[in-house]
Amino acid sequence: MIRLEKVSYSYPDGTPALENLNLVIKKGEFIGIIGKNGSGKSTLALQLSGLLKPQAGRVMIRGMDTRDPSKLPEIRKFVGIVFQNPETQFVGRTVEEDLAFGPENLCFSPMEIRKCVDMALAETGLEKYRHRSPKTLSGGQGQCSALAGVLAMRPECLIFDEVTSMLDPESGISVMEIIKKLHRKGKTIVYITHNLEELHDADRIIVMEKGKVMLEGEPKSIFSDISLKTLGFDLPSLIELAETLKTHGVIIPWEKTASPQSFAEEICQLFLKT
Amino acid sequence: MQEPVFSYVPGASIIHRLDPRTKVTAVMLLGILTFRIDNFAGIVALFAFFFVLALLSGLPVKVFLRAVKPMMLFIFFIFLTQMFFTDGRPFASYWILQPSLEGLEKGLKLAARFIFLLLFAALLTASTDPSAITCGVERMVRPLPLRWLGISSFELATMMNISIAFFPLLFERVERTKAAQTARGMDFVKNPLRSIPALAIPLLRGIIRDAEELALAMEGRGYQGSRRTSIHELSMHKNDWRALFMLALFILFILIL
């Protein structure tokens, strides 16, 4: 679906950001990317969406090379990207107008544009804010609106670059819920974060460091990889707790560490058994 | 929160439903007309015309008051300068100033013209979705050879839209930078001169970053500065042609008045 082959990229000022990176993203996958500040996550996101072109190697998006300008409109239709700051993603004076921006660029007819906008509003639950200015929305709603603006272009693959990092935890969770729903509906998701907790249900996690892939695997194996700690990442507290319990001979299955609820249920079960 | 001047007031009146191109054309022609009329009969006729349109639009009176109020002082100033500094028969004498009758007449006319411009502009912006105005303007300038200026009508329209969406962000940034620098001990009241660079440099850096992020988001959503469509379906209906016809009649009537 998206394939990076030996991709290297340095910014015009000479800062190296990606080095010889190989990566394949499969259709319908939920792939999580973590890494510290400056590890090249955002640069990777821009490469995946064709907004930056590799200096060496190539990025193939559904068989289209991102360096081929004639393929760019197709690529834009296929991958959408949502950034960190909702405020700098608004181009319209009302939510509706803002959501129309993408489909307008794709030269859809007014009727098609309305359909796309209505669909995106429904998916994100923003119908009642249709005529509001995006600037009057709360952070969480604003990020939903930014997501809707990308959804309105009906992309098959969505890239999220630290979309919850400027939000309070509660709205972060509600944005995450929408993203998970989109994944269940078949969208391919690339989710960048520095919060490991958000990646519990990912199909695959990639750990980045200095423009390279350090670790790659299922959340279960990544979370239990000791090198993660030496890289300076905090494990989600529930995982940490499960690990500690394990040293005391109490085994909590991986699936139960997804939420405090399931964790508590498991503990109660064990408690009743003894 | 107070609504900004010249903001859109959604509605479904005849005026609301006219094509933005009809309304933009009408306002431009009426704007020119206000500066062509030279007698009080014309002014009265124009006011009557505006009154009818305003009634048809169903817009609240405050929409128009709000448009004129902030400019009142400026208009009054123009009126005074005209009255005092136009040569003619004086009707009174204050110290060295002698307001003339001719000046009074000229001042009143000029003030009326400015007020008309504001009123018609308010009628247009309050009865038309702003992006529909942009879309209409884009359609109207599309045939012009704008490429000479190195810009397409699509870019022009997007620029109009973006700048309106981007300005509030700019002001917010000024406030935020000011707060941040105050927190670092900068005193803007005591040291207005010294504080300018302390404000300007981080501000500029912030604005450039905002603009870069915005540009990236726009590109990501497929913006190329080339042909694009609009969510607004523009079509000239019977009512639009009728309105333009009536406008033409009115203009003729005024000109021969």
Ligand SMILES: Nc1ncnc2c1ncn2[C@@H]1O[C@H](COP(=O)(O)OP(=O)(O)O)[C@@H](O)[C@H]1O
């Ligand atoms: N616009 C830019 N110009 C120059 N260097 C940049 C730019 N953006 C990022 N970098 C540099 O590239 C490297 C990778 O940055 P980035 O991809 O933003 O990492 P992350 O998103 O993981 O924090 C960093 O060293 C960063 O300083």
Ligand SMILES: [Mg+2]
């Ligand atoms: Mg980043």
